[in-house]
Amino acid sequence: MYSDKKQILQLVALLKAHEVKNVVLCPGSRNAPIVQTLAECPFFTCHSVTDERSAGFFALGLALHGGKPAAVVCTSGTALLNIHPAVAEAFYQQVPLVVVSADRPAARIGQMDGQTVPQQGVFGSLAKAAVSLPEIHTDEDLWYCNRLINETLLELNHHGKGPVHINVPLSEPLFGTAAGELPEVRVITRYQGLNVYDRDYKELIARLNRYSRRMMVAGQMTLIYLFEKRTSKLIYRHFAWLTEHLSNRTVPGRSIRNFDTLLHTLSEEQQEKLRPELVITYGGHIVSKRLKKYLRAFPPEEHWHVAADGKAADMFGALTTVIEIDPFEFMERIGPLLENRSVVYPQQWENLSKALPEPSFPYSEQAAVGALLKVLPPESALHLGNSSVVRYACFYSIPETIEVCGNRGTAGIDGSLSAALGYASASAKPNFILTGDLSFFYDMNALWIGHIRPNVRIFLLNNGGGEIFQSLPGFDMTEEARRYVIAAHTTSAKGWAEERGFRYLSARNDLELNEALPLFTGTAEKPLLLEVFTDRTEDIRLLNAYYDSLDKNKHT
16 A cells, blocks of 8 residues: 555656656655555565665665666655765766655754754755655645656756755654555656657657647747748647747747737636647746636646756646757757648637737826837837736737847846846847836936936836735735835936936826827937826726726627
8 A cells, every 4th residue: 555645646656757766765764654655666676775875875876777767765864864975976976866855844843853854955066956845735735746856856867967855744644545556647758859860759749749729838038030931831820829028029920919818808618618738838937927827727738848948847737848949949840740730729819819909098007008019119129117017018019020128037126127228228229118116216226327328218107106016806905004015105207317317208198198209209319218197096997997898798
């Protein structure tokens, strides 16, 4: 019988899936349920060694013979520390060694319980990867535990071989038993490059051609990639292509950019009908929370992430494959191998996208963003601030020739202005910086930089606070809390902008905005700042009214 602890079942099933066959088992009580489960599974070849230092080196020797990973399993406390010399040897000799340590729950560490030392990360830089597994009580715990184990085992052979450490905290009672079968588990695999002569490559292409509902999602990419016509023709029609402004021009044809709003218009039944079978992602972060929520609620059968660094990014909880290759090289390689399939699925997305008009708002932050984006010069750079600004920009289309940048790596409001000014200083194009008030005033020292060029245009939305915090779903904010969460203010940028040599413009209604925009987007001898004042409460009301109108006209 196997242990009833779900994290142990996940661990043992994934050790088997990743072909870690040889396991060295050390005696102990805390690790007994792990040892029992491994010993009961006929896949594993088990070896008993009492001394943990010897056990570590014995496992290293097993891994050396044939190059396949081997594991050593120990109890908690100093037992783990005795494996340290073997880990050091495995690191410098580049041997794939898995160290599995049982542990007490984190709450018991340092509380005078027996056999407790801080075990997480104990090997420091000598382990290629080190994780401590959660105890599983929810579906989120199960996904997290599975991901951690997969990611750690993938590092055994990633950019060279070496040791990894999986720490397993276990609460009492330790010795419950479950059914005599391991669970079906998600296994994440990694392809390092795509070699057409590799047997696994053919299996990957066969999986690709198995699906007819295929989706490509491009995250943030700071480049414009020009596809060869042959590649575009071969690959474009096979996928529904979803991108955001921050993806820039990185798809071989037109893409669906209003998908965030589109998803809001779909009923649950329609969302289920549009569920992709395969999602392939490339690029960096995706702004749309709605897309992430959709693909977590209606997960694809497979999610492949294509990235030159080969890192696993499981943003939808459905990752099955990581392909370590430049995304554009990947597309060029798979294009000729795609079998002719029905193009109904991409057309479904395209038809729904085309049927959704751009929103029209009365004077507000949303309307001001739309007004600016409609008059941007085609050959310019657009810098999007975080929070509301980057999301409002997604309501509207822009020419694909415009370079779009933004600090979406961590999505903080700090430094958006400074980063944009740095980019503009090296750019020959007009650079339009679209920012909210909190982000601007947080980084206002950026205007202190002494060499801001005339190609800079700052479009400052000022509604006296962070309205995105005022509309957080489920947050019934008191007046006292509102003061601190929203950071309401009555500050204007006028004095500071003029002091720093900017030409200052402002608008408080549609008429003033329409008069200012031609000056703002035209040529000038000095940098410009256009401050657009709106009412925060009205901005929120109009946004909610827009989404309410979409709710009334949902597709079924």
